Amino acid sequence: MLRGVRKQQIEEKRTAIPNRTFDPYLSAKTPPGIWTDKEIDCALDLCRRLPPQNINKIMSDIIKLKPEICESLLALVDRPLPIKQDSSGKDFLICEYNRDGDSYRSPWTNTYTDNFDGVLPSDELRELEIKFNEVFLAYTDMYYGGALSSVYLWNMDSKNIASFGGAVLIKKMGENSSKVNSAWDSIHIFEANVITFYV
Numbered sequence: 001m002l003r004g005v006r007k008q009q010i011e012e013k014r015t016a017i018p019n020r021t022f023d024p025y026l027s028a029k030t031p032p033g034i035w036t037d038k039e040i041d042c043a044l045d046l047c048r049r050l051p052p053q054n055i056n057k058i059m060s061d062i063i064k065l066k067p068e069i070c071e072s073l074l075a076l077v078d079r080p081l082p083i084k085q086d087s088s089g090k091d092f093l094i095c096e097y098n099r100d101g102d103s104y105r106s107p108w109t110n111t112y113t114d115n116f117d118g119v120l121p122s123d124e125l126r127e128l129e130i131k132f133n134e135v136f137l138a139y140t141d142m143y144y145g146g147a148l149s150s151v152y153l154w155n156m157d158s159k160n161i162a163s164f165g166g167a168v169l170i171k172k173m174g175e176n177s178s179k180v181n182s183a184w185d186s187i188h189i190f191e192a193n194v195i196t197f198y199v
Contacts, residue, residue: 040072047077055079081171081185083148084113093150095187097167107133107150121153124161129153132166140170147172162194 043062050058056079063070074096081093086106094104100118105111110126112118121129132151140147148171156163167189174182 037069037072039066039069040076043069043073044076056082078187080183081169081187083171086113087111091148093148093169093171095167095169097154097169097189098150098152105152107152119154121164122155122161125153125155125164128161128164132168136168136170140172144170144172156191163192165189165191 043066046062047055047058055077059073059077059079062073081095083091084094084104084106085091086109088106088109090106090108092098092104092106092108098105098107100112101116103112103114103116103118105118105120106113107129110120110129120126129151132153133149136149136151140149150169151166152169153164153166155161156165167187170186172184174184
């Protein structure tokens with residue numbers, strides 16, 4: 001299901017960019033019409049050509065030069081998943097899917113950093129989100145021998161749980177040394193539609 005959704009997103013991205021070489025390494029979250037902006041094109045070209053291990057600094061420098069393209073650039077370029085700590089002291093992964101403004105929602109406390117009053121999932125969906133996080137916490141521990149995971153769910157249709165989207169984030173840190181700094185990041189996006197059968 002996750003792989004199917006990702007494939008569909010990439011195909012939509014391919015068809016949304018006429019007369020342009022397709023780059024599967026850019027994020028599939030491409031806003032319609034954004035590719036006509038020359039400044040965005042130049043910024044993306046820089047991100048492709050400069051060392052990927054420095055992508056966070058590259059993005060920061062570009063945004064300092066052109067702050068008006070911040071939202072678009074953050075939505076288009078996948079970066080290593082940063083780690084934040086919530087008010088309870090638990091680590092969580094951040095990305096576009098738990099961001100509201102400049103703040104990020106913790107999957108453990110369901111609150112935003114900086115005491116921001118952001119968008120929250122419905123109560124019913126929040127209960128499901130908690131179970132998702134408990135399951136993936138156990139999964140990453142058993143399968144990866146210890147890794148950090150965060151799962152975020154959001155309502156697709158108002159507060160109706162019959163249709164919702166989700167993001168599963170996993171980060172596995174390697175055995176780093178003074179010369180090598182390694183980590184493995186994974187982002188899976190999915191959409192779920194609950195079907196009720198009557199007998």
